[in-house]
Amino acid sequence: MPEELIETIKKEFRNLILDGTVSNNETYLTVKKDAAVRICDYLHHTLDFPLISIFATDDRAKDGCFKIHYVFSCKGDVFIIIKIKVEETTPRFATLTHKIPAANWYEREIQDMFGLAPVGHPDPRRLIHFEDWAAGLYPLRKDFDIRTKPDRVKGEYTYRKVEGEGVYEIPVGPVHAGVIEPGHFRFSVAGEPILNLEIRHFYTHKGVEKLFESVSLDKAVFLAERISGDNSAAHAVAFCQAVEKIAGIDIPPRAKYIRTILLELERMYNHMGDIAGIATDVAYPFGAAHANYLKERVMQLNEKVTGSRFLRGMNAIGGVRRDIGDKKDMILKELDLMQKDFKELMELLFNSPSVADRIETTGRITGEIAKGLHVVGPAGRASGIDSDVRRDHPYAAYSELTFKVPVLKTGDVNARTRVRADEVYESMALIRQALSDLPHGEIRTELKTIHDGCALGYSEAPRGETLYWVNISNNRIERCKVRDPSFCNWLSIEYAVLDNIVPDFPIINKSLSLSYSGNDM
Amino acid sequence: MTVDDEMEIMGQRLNRKIRALFGRSLSIREVDAGSCNACEVEVNALANPVYDMERFGIHIVASPRHADMLLVTGPVTRNMELALLKTANATPEPKLVVAMGSCACNGGIFGETYASGGGVDRFMPVDVYIPGCPPRPQAVIFGLMVAVDKLEQKIKKSEVKV
Numbered sequence: 079m080p081e082e083l084i085e086t087i088k089k090e091f092r093n094l095i096l097d098g099t100v101s102n103n104e105t106y107l108t109v110k111k112d113a114a115v116r117i118c119d120y121l122h123h124t125l126d127f128p129l130i131s132i133f134a135t136d137d138r139a140k141d142g143c144f145k146i147h148y149v150f151s152c153k154g155d156v157f158i159i160i161k162i163k164v165e166e167t168t169p170r171f172a173t174l175t176h177k178i179p180a181a182n183w184y185e186r187e188i189q190d191m192f193g194l195a196p197v198g199h200p201d202p203r204r205l206i207h208f209e210d211w212a213a214g215l216y217p218l219r220k221d222f223d224i225r226t227k228p229d230r231v232k233g234e235y236t237y238r239k240v241e242g243e244g245v246y247e248i249p250v251g252p253v254h255a256g257v258i259e260p261g262h263f264r265f266s267v268a269g270e271p272i273l274n275l276e277i278r279h280f281y282t283h284k285g286v287e288k289l290f291e292s293v294s295l296d297k298a299v300f301l302a303e304r305i306s307g308d309n310s311a312a313h314a315v316a317f318c319q320a321v322e323k324i325a326g327i328d329i330p331p332r333a334k335y336i337r338t339i340l341l342e343l344e345r346m347y348n349h350m351g352d353i354a355g356i357a358t359d360v361a362y363p364f365g366a367a368h369a370n371y372l373k374e375r376v377m378q379l380n381e382k383v384t385g386s387r388f389l390r391g392m393n394a395i396g397g398v399r400r401d402i403g404d405k406k407d408m409i410l411k412e413l414d415l416m417q418k419d420f421k422e423l424m425e426l427l428f429n430s431p432s433v434a435d436r437i438e439t440t441g442r443i444t445g446e447i448a449k450g451l452h453v454v455g456p457a458g459r460a461s462g463i464d465s466d467v468r469r470d471h472p473y474a475a476y477s478e479l480t481f482k483v484p485v486l487k488t489g490d491v492n493a494r495t496r497v498r499a500d501e502v503y504e505s506m507a508l509i510r511q512a513l514s515d516l517p518h519g520e521i522r523t524e525l526k527t528i529h530d531g532c533a534l535g536y537s538e539a540p541r542g543e544t545l546y547w548v549n550i551s552n553n554r555i556e557r558c559k560v561r562d563p564s565f566c567n568w569l570s571i572e573y574a575v576l577d578n579i580v581p582d583f584p585i586i587n588k589s590l591s592l593s594y595s596g597n598d599m
Numbered sequence: 600m601t602v603d604d605e606m607e608i609m610g611q612r613l614n615r616k617i618r619a620l621f622g623r624s625l626s627i628r629e630v631d632a633g634s635c636n637a638c639e640v641e642v643n644a645l646a647n648p649v650y651d652m653e654r655f656g657i658h659i660v661a662s663p664r665h666a667d668m669l670l671v672t673g674p675v676t677r678n679m680e681l682a683l684l685k686t687a688n689a690t691p692e693p694k695l696v697v698a699m700g701s702c703a704c705n706g707g708i709f710g711e712t713y714a715s716g717g718g719v720d721r722f723m724p725v726d727v728y729i730p731g732c733p734p735r736p737q738a739v740i741f742g743l744m745v746a747v748d749k750l751e752q753k754i755k756k757s758e759v760k761v
Contacts, residue, residue, distance in 0.1 A: 208678055217713055224712050252682045255661035257629045257642045260679055281678045282633040285714035297708075304708055307637025307733070351640075370647040377644070387735065388637055595635045 083125075083152065091117055102323055103471070104534055108161045111171065117160055118148050119177045127152045128452050128465070131545055132174070132184035133559040134192045136220045138166060144194055146171055147547070149534070155471050157534055164194055173199040180452035183565065191218040191287075206280045206598075209233030217288050224288050240266035240274045248580065252281045259594035263583075270579040275572050279598055286599040290558035295321060295395060295528070298555060302546075303390050306562055306596030308351075311337075311344045312539030313546075313560075313596075314393035319473055320535025320548040321395050325528045331475070331517040333397030338475040338512045339409075340389050340398075341537065342505040347376035348540035348591070349456075349498040349505075350420070355588040356495055357427065360436040365427045372420055379412050397522030406513050413506050424499050437491040441574040441586030444489055453570045454563045455542020456497045457590050461489035467538035474537075479511045491589040528553060539563055541591055562596030606737050610655040613744045617656040620751055621667070624658040625743070628666035628690065632683045633715065634673030637733040638700040642670065645736050657743065663687070668695040668746065671725075672733075674702040674709045675716040687723055693753050695746050698725045699739065701732045708732075726750075 084105055088095055094113035099106045109117055121127045127150040135145045141163075148160040164171050173196040174181040185196035186205035193216040196202065204211070210230035216222060240247075245268050252260035260281040266274040286305055290298055302317035303310040315337055322329060354369035377387040383405045384392045392398050402409075427433055443453065448461035458465065466483040468476040484500035486493040532549040542563035549556040567590055574586050617625045629642055645652040646659070660666050663686045675683060687696070698719040701707035706717035719725050726749045729742035 222713075226713050228713065252679065253630055253663075253686050257631075257639050257659060259631050259634070259636055259639060260682065281682070282631070282673065282676055283678055283714050284633055284674060284676055284709045285712040286709075289709065289712060301708055304635045304637075304732075307635040308640050310637070367648050370644075371649060374644060374647050374649045388640075388733070390732070593636060595633075 083154075083156065083158075087117070087121070087158070090120065101531070102533065103155050104157045104159060106159045106161055108163070111162045111164065114146070114148065114160060114162045115172050115174050115177060118150075118174055121150050121158065121160070122178050125152070127158070128449075129174075129178050129180050130452065130543065131547070131559065131561045132181055132188065133547060133561075134164075134188045134194060134218070135549065135557050136192065136218065139220060142166065144169070144192060146188065146194070148174070149545070149547070151465075151470070153470075157471075169193055170195045170197050172197050175199055179450040180566065182569065190216070192216050193219065203236070206283050208280075209235045217285060222288075224285065224292060235278070237264050237278075238266075238274065238276050242268065244268050245273065261594050265575075265580060265583070267580060270581070272575045272578055272580060272583070275575045275583075277568060277572060279568065279594060282595045282598040284599065287558060287560060290555050290560075293555070295525075295550075295553070295555065298558070299394060300391075302560075303388075303393075305560060305599060306539075306541075306564070306593040307388060308348055309344065309539040309541060309544065309562075309593065309596065311340045311389040311393065312537045312544050313562075314390075315341060315474065316535040316537040316539075316544045316546045317548070317558075318393050318395050318535065319537070320533050320546045321525075321528070321550070323533035323535065324531040324548065324550050325395075325525055327396055327523050327525060329397045329523055330520040332401075332403075332519050333521045333523075334475040335512045335516050336398045336402055336521065337393065338479070339402065339509050340384070340392055341474065342508045342512075343376060343380055343383070344389055345505045345540045346502055347373050347380070349502050350376065352498055352588065352591045353427070353495060355591075356437065356491065356585060357433070359585040359588050360433050362427070362430060362433050365423060365430075365433070368419070368423050372416060372423070375412070375416060379409065383409065394522060396525045397520070399522070401521050403516060406516070409509065409513060413509060417503070417506050420502060428496070428499075434492070436582070436585060437495060437589075439488075440491045440582050441578055441589060442488070442490045443570050443574045445487070447570065447573050448489065451570050451573075452566050454566050455539070456494055456501065457567050457570065458542060459483065459485045460493035460497045462487045465543070467536050467543050471536055475512060475515075478515070479508055481508050491585055494589040532557075541593060541596070542567070560599060562593060562599070564593040564597040568592055568597055602737065606650065606740065609737070609740050609744065610650075610652070613657070613740060613747065614655040616744065616747045616751075620747060620754075621656075624653075624656045625668065625747065626658050626660045626666045627668045627670050627743075628660055628663045628686065629670045629672070630683055630686050632671055632673040632679045632703070632719065633676035633709075634700060634702055638672035638703075641733045641736055641739060642672075642699075645739060650736050650740075652740070655740070663689040664691065666690050666694070667750070668697060668743075670697050670699055671703050671719045672699045674706045675719055675722055677714050677716060680716060680722065683719075684722065693750065693757065695726045695750050696723055697727045697729060697742060697746050699729045699742070700734060701730060704728045704730055
């Protein structure tokens, strides 16, 4: 399958492909700079492969160029990475956004972090840096020192303006009324219905990708766990898998199963928390209290099993740090009790007319928009996007376990809530299977030496597809690109709220369950 | 004694202190100054039926104008610095500032970079530090108890001056 696929692409663009290399399930094709848009358009629209990331690297020390990588996820567990070279003297590349809307933020991110301008971009404003950031400073270039503290300069940020009789703006954030992360929302409304929403984020930008380049491999796992706190395990697993792929380590089967159990525990408490949040926002406090109680039970179980309520410190390069085999009976007992409670709660929740009234048809994301923006995870599956990394690009023990991927079509808050509820049952079933099939043996393979190379690591976090691209050179991380699922999903909220009323915004926001820290990094 | 019992005893003690000092609930405004969201998960956990902090007289308020205490998380990013200072300025005196989590205490794993400013005490005086990544709900309750003691001392000092 991969060979045929590559042949088809090579035949189609014979003279435009300069070089091709294959490593594991990743195919890297270096193409002519001005051909990238055409080839990406072909991969996305003709072959129907989603664009899952665009990122740049600074290879000026090696060959005098920057490189831009376009990553596509293909059928049959294959990734195609289209590479172009960008010279320092002409720091520009053609935009892909008008062909694939999902490219929007990636290109603006590259502009801010590398100083490479996407020519023809429909919205070339800054994304990560604020107006007080001096021009000409690009943090991910190798000659930028991470300790630099640039002075604040005067500048202004312009928001999209909606004009008309009776139209006014509601600015919200970055400090919100509830205990949530910081971000700015600017609504343009006429009465109650929302005419336009503009989101402005990156308040929690901490320079994580630059930080990866200055920490050791062992410490980098801890950093990955702290990119989006409630998705700690998924991030750690994705990072470890990328490094293990480069090192050529096959982790012990027992470690694979333990990782699977951790990832599903994480999914359970996140989904329960999201359902609790939705119940709170539709004024169904009984359901919220009950779902929050269930979430707390999973977090307490996490602590008993791993020592951390957030499953932190468990994953390591080469496997896991602690065996959980002796906790099997306790986990199974808790799962049975929780499943009974959860089932009762879901029956109450979905049969309550006051809940149905608020969540049905609210915050609809059409399949077309979800596909264009590459909306991932439960939000994508609620809009008819049938994708799940666990099934499409199997990792850990998922290829040996059976599970269903729930997909719904309506794309409203109701569908997103139901997808999550269904996934909780799947997670419980997966944990039971993994515990009963738990193989014997070691839990960690020692990482002795690691040669230079690069690889993708990925996992299906509770929020969706999480992607790491790690490049190792001389035992150090040369570049680590992190793509949290929220980075894909945030833009969809601008479409989901249209024609909804302002009081429904919190429910829509909660139902998309977006991480600010994972997005801003 | 189980962990739950400890929580109960600590919570009741805190409740008595808050009553004696304020005659009402302790009002807290939480500010995320760049955290990874794990600290927020734990603050929200304090409101769940297992801990139910409202019964101990701990109330999260929507505005800093109504707050006795700022509970700050995260390593104070460059982009959040201004919003944090504005929030602190809007909080009436005498106020308490509590740094929650390793990042707020000293920058944590993010330390100081072009985008991260380090601990909260680089930007304003901090009364109490609650270490942990993230601190468990019990640790947060304990930290709040230390903070309330501190406020009592602050008030006494200012009375002596008058």
